[in-house]
Amino acid sequence: MNIPYCKADDTGRIMEYGSLSPYTFLHRLDPAYVYDPVGVTPETHYVSDGMVRERPRMALQRQGQALSGLPDPCAVTINGQPYAVTGGQVELDFPQPGQYQLVLSAWPWQEVALDITISGPDNNETDPS
Known part of the structure; x- marks a missing residue:
């Protein structure tokens, strides 16, 4: 064995x-x-x-395009582009309609992957994950 x-x-x-x-x-x-x-x-x-x-799980809370409960600091990767986030929260602002893939990461927390689809010019979210 x-x-x-x-x-x-x-x-x-x-x-x-x-x-x-x-x-x-x-x-x-x-x-x-x-x-x-x-x-x-x-x-x-x-x-x-x-x-x-x-590995601990993030206490992620999501309201529309606002994310809170993030580890401080952490990284939010949007469609492959990483952004540093401090303060445990971020307000996302997507420039145009489309599908966006997000990965939230901070060691040692488990990574979280989200897909967000923005449907129109007013950035309305249509497919929250």
């Missing part, structure tokens, strides 16, 4: 995970590795104080 493991960088980001054979495990004992984590993925977990922990 293989032994699950993960290894994180100095910030706790999981850079490597998988499982080792018992033979490899005995020859690879290393304090930089965490052994026996179950269900670990870099998207949902990180390492803190030698323990695997679930």
Whole structure:
């Protein structure tokens, strides 16, 4: 039976995970590795104080094009273009109708992806996600 493991960088980001054979495990004992984590993925977990922990979820609140409850600071990426946000909130202003893909990120919180469709010249939102 293989032994699950993960290894994180100095910030706790999981850079490597998988499982080792018992033979490899005995020859690879290393304090930089965490052994026996179950269900670990870099998207949902990180390492803190030698323990695997679930990455917290953002307390995101959305009203129209205003987002609040964001970690401070964080990044809001709109259609691939990142913007720095401080203060835990942002008012989005889309210049023209279309679909916009947003990714909200701040370490160690789990990333949030949103799709917003603006339908007309008055920037009315038609397809909130």
